Amino acid sequence: xxxxxxxxxxxxxxxxxxxxxxxxxxxxxxxxxxxxxxxxxxxxxxxxxxxxxxxxxxxxxxxxxxxxxxxxxxxxxxxxxxxxxxxxxxxxxxxxxxxxxxxxxxxxxxxxxxxxxxxxxxxxxxxxxxxxxxxxxxxxxxxxxxxxxxxxxxxxxxxxxxxxxxxxxxxxxxxxxxxxxxxxxxxxxxxxxxxxxxxxxxxxxxxxxxxxxxxxxxxxxxxxxxxxxxxxxxxxxxxxxxxxxxxxxxxxxxxxxxxxxxxxxxxxxxxxxxxxxxxxxxxxxxxxxxxxxxxx
Amino acid sequence: xxxxxxxxxxxxxxxxxxxxxxxxxxxxxxxxxxxxxxxxxxxxxxxxxxxxxxxxxxxxxxxxxxxxxxxxxxxxxxxxxxxxxxxxxxxxxxxxxxxxxxxxxxxxxxxxxxxxxxxxxxxxxxxxxxxxxxxxxxxxxxxxxxxxxxxxxxxxxxxxxxxxxxxxxxxxxxxxxxxxxxxxxxxxxxxxxxxxxxxxxxxxxxxxxxxxxxxxxxxxxxxxxxxxxxxxxxxxxxxxxxxxxxxxxxxxxxxxxxxxxxxxxxxxxxxxxxxxxxxxxxxxxxxxxxxxxxxxxxxxxxxxxxxxxxxxxxxxxxxxxxxxxxxxxxxxxxxxxxxxxxxxxxxxxxxxxxxxxxxxxxxxxxxxxxxxxxxxxxxxxxxxxxxxxxxxxxxxxxxxxxxxxxxxxxxx
Numbered sequence: 203x204x205x206x207x208x209x210x211x212x213x214x215x216x217x218x219x220x221x222x223x224x225x226x227x228x229x230x231x232x233x234x235x236x237x238x239x240x241x242x243x244x245x246x247x248x249x250x251x252x253x254x255x256x257x258x259x260x261x262x263x264x265x266x267x268x269x270x271x272x273x274x275x276x277x278x279x280x281x282x283x284x285x286x287x288x289x290x291x292x293x294x295x296x297x298x299x300x301x302x303x304x305x306x307x308x309x310x311x312x313x314x315x316x317x318x319x320x321x322x323x324x325x326x327x328x329x330x331x332x333x334x335x336x337x338x339x340x341x342x343x344x345x346x347x348x349x350x351x352x353x354x355x356x357x358x359x360x361x362x363x364x365x366x367x368x369x370x371x372x373x374x375x376x377x378x379x380x381x382x383x384x385x386x387x388x389x390x391x392x393x394x395x396x397x398x399x400x401x402x403x404x405x406x407x408x409x410x411x412x413x414x415x416x417x418x419x420x421x422x423x424x425x426x427x428x429x430x431x432x433x434x435x436x437x438x439x440x441x442x443x444x445x446x447x448x449x450x451x452x453x454x455x456x457x458x459x460x461x462x463x464x465x466x467x468x469x470x471x472x473x474x475x476x477x478x479x480x481x482x483x484x485x486x487x488x489x490x491x492x493x494x495x496x497x498x
Numbered sequence: 499x500x501x502x503x504x505x506x507x508x509x510x511x512x513x514x515x516x517x518x519x520x521x522x523x524x525x526x527x528x529x530x531x532x533x534x535x536x537x538x539x540x541x542x543x544x545x546x547x548x549x550x551x552x553x554x555x556x557x558x559x560x561x562x563x564x565x566x567x568x569x570x571x572x573x574x575x576x577x578x579x580x581x582x583x584x585x586x587x588x589x590x591x592x593x594x595x596x597x598x599x600x601x602x603x604x605x606x607x608x609x610x611x612x613x614x615x616x617x618x619x620x621x622x623x624x625x626x627x628x629x630x631x632x633x634x635x636x637x638x639x640x641x642x643x644x645x646x647x648x649x650x651x652x653x654x655x656x657x658x659x660x661x662x663x664x665x666x667x668x669x670x671x672x673x674x675x676x677x678x679x680x681x682x683x684x685x686x687x688x689x690x691x692x693x694x695x696x697x698x699x700x701x702x703x704x705x706x707x708x709x710x711x712x713x714x715x716x717x718x719x720x721x722x723x724x725x726x727x728x729x730x731x732x733x734x735x736x737x738x739x740x741x742x743x744x745x746x747x748x749x750x751x752x753x754x755x756x757x758x759x760x761x762x763x764x765x766x767x768x769x770x771x772x773x774x775x776x777x778x779x780x781x782x783x784x785x786x787x788x789x790x791x792x793x794x795x796x797x798x799x800x801x802x803x804x805x806x807x808x809x810x811x812x813x814x815x816x817x818x819x820x821x822x823x824x825x826x827x828x829x830x831x832x833x834x835x836x837x838x839x840x841x842x843x844x845x846x847x848x849x850x851x852x853x854x855x856x857x858x859x860x861x862x863x864x865x866x867x868x869x870x871x872x873x874x875x876x877x878x879x880x881x882x883x884x885x886x887x888x889x890x891x892x893x894x895x896x897x898x899x900x901x902x903x904x905x906x907x908x909x910x
Contacts (some may be wrong), residue, residue, distance in 0.1 A: 237633050239640075285855060294632055296858050298579065299803050302796055303858070307851030314843035424792070428641050435637070469648055475641035482630045482638060 207338035209457045217453020218347040222354060222406030223423070223430035224437065224445035226399040229358070231439045232375040233395045234291050240304035241403055242427030247308055248274035248404025249323075249411060249418055250316055256324050263324050267408045271401040278400030282393045291378065291392075312420035320417035327412065343413050350409050354402055355446055367394055375440070425471055429456070432478035438491020447489060452477065503875060509882035517877070529717055532556050533710050534682065549826050553713050554781055556821075560716045561587075561777035563817030564723050566801040567810065568770030573799075574808035575731060576763040577743030578627055582639030583798045586616045586768040588646045588790030590775025595665040595785040596658050605671060605780045606715070612772040620768020624761035643795035650787040664786030667779060673711035716777045723770060728810055730766070739763050800850050804857055806864025815865045823849055 223245060230238050238244075252270035255261040261269060281304065289296050327346040331339040362368035370391045373381040382388050410426070411418045433452040437444025455477060456470040487493040507514040532553060565587050572580050593615060594608040623642065627635050650659045659665055730736050738759050741749040750756050779785045801816025824846025861868050 235633075237637065239636075288859070295579065296862065298633065298636060299799070299858050300855055302799055303851045303854030305851070306796060306800070306847050306854065310844040310847030310851060314845065314848065317843060425644060428644050428792075431637050432641070435634075469645070469652070471641075471648055472645045475638070475645055478641055479626055479630075479638050482634050483626055486630070486634065 204337035206458070207336050209461065210454065211338065211340055211344045213454035213457030214450060215341075215344040215347045215453070216456060217433075217450035218351045219406050219410040219426065219449075220429045220433040220452050221351050221446045221449025222402055222409065223426060224434035224449045225354065225358065225442055226403040226406065227430060227434045228437075228439060228442055228445045229395050229399040229402070231434070233371065233392050236291070236294060236297050236301075237431065237439075238396075238399070239298065239301040239427070240308060241399065242423030242430065243305050243308040243312075244274060244278060244400045245403030245407040246418075246420060246423040247277075247312055248400060249407030249422070250312060250420075252404065252408050253321065253323055253418055263326055267326065267405065270408070271404045274404045275397035275401040279393045279397040282396040283389075286396070287389050287392070309420055309424075316420060318419055318421070320419040322414070323408070323411040323416075323418045325412050325414070326409065329414075347409050350405065351446055351449075354405065355442060358398070358402070358442055361398070367391065371395060428471060428478075429474045432474040432481070435478050435481050435488055438488030440492055441488065441490040444488055444490035503878040505877045506880060507877070508880045514879065517879075533713055549829060553709050555825060557709075557713050557716050557781040558778065559818045559821035560713075560720050561774045561781065561817075562798070562801060562821050563774075563813050564720055564777060565771045565774030566798055566805065566816045566820075567720075567723055567727055567813040568767035568774070569798050569802045570808065570810065570813050571727060571730070571739075571770070572763050572767035573802060574812075575736065575743060576739040576760060578624075578760060578764070579632065579636045580627075580639045580764070580767065581636050581792070581795045581799060582623065582642040583767065583771045584643045584790055584792065584795030585639075585646050586620060586771030587775040587778065587794065587798075588650070588785075589619065590616055590772025591779045591785045591790065592650065592659055592665065592775075593772070594776040595667050595779045598779075599665065599667040600658075605776065606719075608776055609773060612776055613769045616772030617765040617769040620771075621761045621765040623768070624764030627760055627764060628757050640792055640795065644792040646790050647787040650790070659785075659787075662787060664784045665779075666784050668783070671708055671712045671715060671780065673707050712781060716780065719773065719777065723773060724810060724813075727766075727770070731810070735759065735762070797850065800854050804850075804853055804864055806866030809864070809866045812864050812866040819853075819865075820850065823853075 223241060226241050226245070227237060230236060230241070248270050251273050252267045255266035255269055256263050259266075285300050285304070286297065289300070291297070328342045330342060332342045332345055333340045360368075362372055370381070370386045371394060373384070373386055374388055374391045378388060381391075407418070407423060410416065411422065416422075429452055430449070433448035434445050435448070436451060437446070437448030452474055455473050460470045460473050481488060505517075507517050565583055568586075569580065569583050572578050590612045593612050594605065597603040597608045597611060598605060623639070626638060630638055649655070651661055731740075738749070738754045741752065741754055742756060742759055746756060775785075797820045801820040802812070803816075804819050805812030805814065805816030824844075827846035827849050828844075830841055830845065857864060863870075
């Protein structure tokens with residue numbers, strides 16, 4: 203029982219990271235039905251910026267994370283403007299190839315600049331355990347990662363529903379052509395989506411590695427992206443709430459189902475891929491997504 | 499196209515055949531030069547860096563070329579973006595390593611097992627592709643590619659895969675006694691002017707002989723693969739998969755079985771991936787799990803795009819690029835104007851990533867498209883008129899032209 207509850211807590215705190223990256227993927231998918239294969243690498247790069255600011259420039263930890271979120275948002279906005287916008291958003295192949303190119307290039311730049319040795323990331327949250335439930339320890343880290351997810355989801359919901367640019371973003375996601383006709387500047391609105399996604403991703407990596415158990419290195423998000431993608435697909439690729447549910451569910455599958463079914467732990471990635479495949483085969487719109495209607 | 503090209507050929511004429519023969523002759527000459535001039539570790543020195551062009555690297559490139567050829571079938575001609583080619587490459591590599599080292603099979607015989615296994619695996623993966631389209635297919639196949647290393651490391655498979663240490667093999671690709679490789683290289687060494695490039699005059703060591711022989715065998719394997727895929731593309735199923743790529747709905751309306759053709763093209767692509775894996779292990783002598791991550795699958799996509807999507811010759815260029823660029827990038831230790839710090843680490847990945855982005859902007863058809871554009875200024879090949887339509891009626895002739903131009907564009 204104790205082990206079971208501990209596994210639930212582990213699953214939830216892993217799932218929180220997947221949920222955050224999944225939300226970043228959803229932000230971009232909502233508007234352009236494009237999956238940014240470089241999202242995990244964007245996030246990793248942002249995490250490294252936070253690391254450098256905090257450990258080498260002496261910025262207070264949370265200030266460093268916020269600053270890194272702003273910097274990575276600006277970088278992503280720049281990338282969107284120069285590399286993504288020149289292409290027709292309806293034609294996916296060149297865009298996928300561009301994001302794969304970004305994946306390789308960003309991973310390599312991080313490898314050149316910071317090398318591949320793992321580094322300890324400063325802790326963001328109080329250490330130790332908050333409570334003990336049935337003999338299992340609920341750490342502050344788990345509580346705070348889950349809180350972070352809720353805060354980010356709340357902030358994104360407010361941003362999309364209460365601000366003017368949020369309204370424009372929703373209009374563009376609902377119908378690109380019509381929103382252009384009513385005078386919305388589509389390009390900058392999509393750019394805004396990319397910037398927000400990068401900021402959320404940076405936060406996700408900062409939270410993910412802010413525990414003594416994990417360290418930051420350029421390959422930290424290579425498999426994380428696949429977990430996040432299957433989380434986003436499970437929840438529905440255009441639903442922010444779905445991303446949270448999907449992320450936590452994938453985290454739980456990884457930490458509960460995998461050990462109890464007797465699958466070796468290396469295969470938790472396989473579990474995520476199987477979930478992804480089953481969802482796409484039987485319910486391509488996910489749990490909370492809008493079913494795609496194809497016109498011929 | 500203001501000026502007419504310098505050379506014009508019409509398909510089917512003797513001049514055209516000579517033109518083609520010269521082309522193939524140059525290719526053959528290149529193969530021989532690579533085999534005999536670079537059988538030891540040859541290198542080019544530029545800015546104090548040694549760029550190695552040894553024959554083993556070319557053999558490695560051949561393995562990538564075959565895998566990318568498979569990707570051309572499924573992604574280039576059927577339009578199904580698969581990021582899972584690395585999975586089948588790895589499966590082929592491990593299967594052949596296991597058969598050769600544990601069961602003493604000859605390398606080429608392992609293809610009898612690899613091709614059907616990868617074909618069936620690939621077809622099984624083509625079945626989801628019937629419902630999963632475009633981006634989603636890319637996602638699922640990327641996941642597939644990502645799980646291979648953890649499958650290899652499974653405890654239960656440890657006796658077969660040798661786990662994290664990698665599966666060692668001994669190459670048995672020894673040239674037959676009747677082949678005078680020594681004599682050839684000595685004869686080439688005696689040539690005036692260029693002779694000094696060929697060997698050092700004392701024949702080939704047994705290691706060098708083995709390298710040359712492996713290279714020849716694998717070149718022949720690759721040529722057979724190219725010939726078969728070339729024929730496939732030009733035949734009825736080839737036209738069917740191109741129709742699926744161009745417009746699924748209209749292909750289905752015209753009576754093309756989408757399910758059959760998609761799963762078949764996945765099968766063919768995966769089988770070629772497996773063959774590539776066999777070549778890779780035969781050259782390297784070891785299969786290790788770290789070589790077959792999703793990064794490899796992405797590299798294959800780089801090769802596909804850099805060479806040119808939907809062209810057979812693009813696979814050759816793409817394979818050479820992804821085999822040589824990372825090696826050359828990491829042997830670049832000093833370059834004028836670039837601080838040394840920036841030349842260490844995964845510079846190859848950076849160059850390939852940037853290449854992918856830049857080419858998508860300036861040359862979406864890949865290097866092959868660029869070469870063709872350049873060649874079109876000097877050489878033009880006019881398609882031969884189909885015999886039934888040469889009645890002199892201008893409208894039917896125009897039709898014949900547009901139909902054959904398409905056939906000619908996939909010809910090489």
